[in-house]
Amino acid sequence: TTRGAPLISRGVPRHKERFVKASAMGISESIAGPPADQTAPRAALEAANMIPGWYGLAGEAHIQRTDSGQSQCVFKLTCPKKPGEVYSIRLLRPDDHRLIAFSRTLAEAGLTPQVVAASNTAIVQNWIDGVPPTAFRWRSRKAVDNLARFMGRLHKVPCDSDDQPRRGGAAGRGGATGRVKTSFSDAIGGDSELHDKCRRLGIDLDAETSKMDRDLGKHLRKDMVLTHGDMHSGNLLERKGRVWAVDLEAVGPRPRECDLASLFMSLSGEHVFQRYPSVSTRRRFARRYLQECGLPCESGDVDDLLFGVELHWPKEMLQSSSTKLMTGRGSGSVSDNMLACLPSARVALVKSLSCPETRSQVMHEGVVAVARELHAHSSHHHSGMRIKKQKTSGWGGPRI
Secondary structure (H helix, E strand, O other): OOOOOOOOOOOOOHHHOEEEEEEOOEEEEOOOOOOOOOHHHHHHHHHHOOOOOOOOOHHHOEEEEEOOOOOOOEEEEEOOOOOOOOEEEEEOOOOOHHHHHHHHHHHHOOOOOOEEEEOOOEEEEEOOOOEOOOHHHHHOHHHHHHHHHHHHHHHHOOEOOOOOEOOOOOOOOOOOOOOOOOOHHHHHOOOHHHHHHHHHOOOOHHHHHHHHHHHOHHHOOOOOEEEOOOOOHHHEEEEOOEEEEOOOOOOEEEOHHHHHHHHHHHHHHHOOOOOOOOHHHHHHHHHHHHHHHOOOOOHHHHHHHHHHHHHHHHHHHHHHHHHHHHOOOOOOHHHHHHHHOHHHHHHHHHHHOOOHHHHHHHHHHOHHHHHHHHHHOHHHOOOOOOOOOOOOOOOOOOOO
16 A cells, blocks of 8 residues: 555465464564564554454454555454454554544445444454455456446545535535645655656656646646545455445545546556556446446546546656655656656646647547657657557557
């Protein structure tokens, strides 16, 4: 995950797991490794006493630490005396005060695992043995429909403009409204590491985001819905056709396109050839999504939504790159390639606002593919012509 530890484990490899057992001698790890922080396992076992019918069973419970996320304070809980009952325990940080409220609200809507118990130090939820919906699953129309409907249900959950969930009521066309940071410059904040990385790639990040705010900012949607805020496939669980969201620290009101851009980007990054979801797949997804939201879903509405997603791509890419750098996962070539294409993406998006042919190309191929070609053929940057695809382009061939 990219923001904090997930609520539910997603199949962490066995060699990366630590198994912890409570006993009369205290808490000890069952495999060799660096000395563990004993505070977290003890706190997780204490949280087990909050579960109905579990009080006093902490000494016989088994907890499994999952090395996921930044905090590494998520545990899988089982007990021989409670067969069939499996829970996740997440220890909360001081700034996680909203997590319980959001988790309860989304659990009531069937969008995240059920909350069993919570306190100001921990939250306990049902354990889900699910897997992330990977890029390969997008070959299945049923999987696309399920994910689209899930996203629609999530974005229908009403929320208030003060970034808190609201129970009951109905979301209008734009859902909740409120003042949140949505500019390109806000996406980078004061991240010096990201600035340094872009500088090494020959990009003045502050100047580039200022140009995007000037040329593209007014075209971004301003109506808000309740979004996940870190919507990549690793923060989703799928099991028997049902989807759950986990890792809810970033939940809040934003334009709906933010979640969709982040989701499409993550699916592209997972593909063995870095393929962006095909336009037919994205259109099917968008139509099912709009239907679930109760919004107009004619061809024009579908394409408007998908073009809006492309407009949000640079902002979501910058936020994702910034988070990966903070967690030590942003040194790969894919991240470098995307950042290097940032100026080209701005050029393509600005041109698409006035050139129907460029807009069509961005729609069909995705702005990242167009930006890659622009970056590789810089002589086309300021031409009004559609970029001609090269037969040897790495973006040719079948898409998912």
